[in-house]
Amino acid sequence: MPVTAYHRDTCRLCDSPKVERVVSLAPIPLSENYCADAQTGRDAERFPVDVYMCADCGHVMQLDVVDAGSLWDSYTYFSADAKGMPEHFRKVASDIRSRYQPAAGSLVIDIGSNDGSLLRPFLEAGHAVLGIDPAREIARAATEAGIETIPALMSLELAQRIRAERGPAQVVCMFNAFAHADNMGEIADGIRTLLAPDGVFVFEAQYLLDILDGVLIATIFHEHMSHHSVKPLVRFLDRHGLELIDIERVPIQHGSIVGAVQLKGAGRPVRDSVGALLALEASRGADRIDTMKAFGARVAQLKERTSALARSWKEQGLAVAGYGAARSGPTLISQLGLTGTIDFIVDDHPQKVNRYSSGDGILILPTAELCRRMPAYTVILAWVHSAKIIESNREYLERGGRFVVLCPETRIVGKDGDVQV
Numbered sequence: 001m002p003v004t005a006y007h008r009d010t011c012r013l014c015d016s017p018k019v020e021r022v023v024s025l026a027p028i029p030l031s032e033n034y035c036a037d038a039q040t041g042r043d044a045e046r047f048p049v050d051v052y053m054c055a056d057c058g059h060v061m062q063l064d065v066v067d068a069g070s071l072w073d074s075y076t077y078f079s080a081d082a083k084g085m086p087e088h089f090r091k092v093a094s095d096i097r098s099r100y101q102p103a104a105g106s107l108v109i110d111i112g113s114n115d116g117s118l119l120r121p122f123l124e125a126g127h128a129v130l131g132i133d134p135a136r137e138i139a140r141a142a143t144e145a146g147i148e149t150i151p152a153l154m155s156l157e158l159a160q161r162i163r164a165e166r167g168p169a170q171v172v173c174m175f176n177a178f179a180h181a182d183n184m185g186e187i188a189d190g191i192r193t194l195l196a197p198d199g200v201f202v203f204e205a206q207y208l209l210d211i212l213d214g215v216l217i218a219t220i221f222h223e224h225m226s227h228h229s230v231k232p233l234v235r236f237l238d239r240h241g242l243e244l245i246d247i248e249r250v251p252i253q254h255g256s257i258v259g260a261v262q263l264k265g266a267g268r269p270v271r272d273s274v275g276a277l278l279a280l281e282a283s284r285g286a287d288r289i290d291t292m293k294a295f296g297a298r299v300a301q302l303k304e305r306t307s308a309l310a311r312s313w314k315e316q317g318l319a320v321a322g323y324g325a326a327r328s329g330p331t332l333i334s335q336l337g338l339t340g341t342i343d344f345i346v347d348d349h350p351q352k353v354n355r356y357s358s359g360d361g362i363l364i365l366p367t368a369e370l371c372r373r374m375p376a377y378t379v380i381l382a383w384v385h386s387a388k389i390i391e392s393n394r395e396y397l398e399r400g401g402r403f404v405v406l407c408p409e410t411r412i413v414g415k416d417g418d419v420q421v
């Protein structure tokens, strides 16, 4: 299926045309693609991922949108495969139930429900549950496993149909997808349509301040269309008849926010957490163009340092591996000047081994190859798991191998810890 993309020229949250490019990045291929041969991988079409900011509301976003069908139709990432996610979702479900006390047996809906990991604890507690997810295979598997899942993208029309057929929802969640949609206005209207008068909408998204602090460049790819902060969200929700009543920072994905939202005027008080994060954002200048441009400058410095290292490895004729055929891999390789540097990637995922990454066309081998081939340097592409990867590959380090951690600063790790080069 040919991929289509378009460039929008207005803010995703407030529709203002005053959007400015604040971080210029290299175009990258779609992330989750593994090819049968190297040439197909190298020929993969690239799409822009430059970062923009709205001068009116301060929202930070991608404006180059790859059409949703191409992104999600054949998506294969299962939440339950990700370490710690089922436990995280159990805790989230338990927190929502104790804090908002949805009526026994009432309807709980998850938008972007993936394999149903978040809905399962609600189902076990006696709630009616409904998932919505455009990845057809994942939706089918979830339905077969007892979590009814509509294989579709969220839309106002779908929300109206669900409301008519099943009545209002006490809880609507959007944990995997709140940063993934271009039509945020329609989604907000859909949520307002679904919610019972005393219902609550709970979302999770990566947090802009954590992206800035950690230089989390690896999270900037096509699926992540929005990099949310609280101030633009409050205004956006208000415009759509919704009200943010609680916001909490959580360590998921190196720094996310979990927000709770009610119909405007529904009666729950707004918790102090909202004002506290608004004040923090103001003190950090999170809504200012120059703050984002400074972030862009840090990314450029990081790229300079990493590409200088890569050049010196090549001059010395050293072998270099990548660790983890992660979704963030093509992003890190392109944005940090590592194109043409990595000889092979190690990863044990059965759908990836012996295939080639899109972008560089790098062969993916099982992790056992690391100690067999002993590359001098191994760049960690699955950045979220850096500490665990270093810890579980002692033999490679003991034998003289070195890991390269890319963010927030370039670090080289040998058997005795950080190495100065």
Ligand SMILES: [Zn+2]
Residues within 6 Å of the ligand: 011, 012, 013, 014, 015, 016, 054, 055, 056, 057, 058, 059
């Ligand atoms: Zn805006």
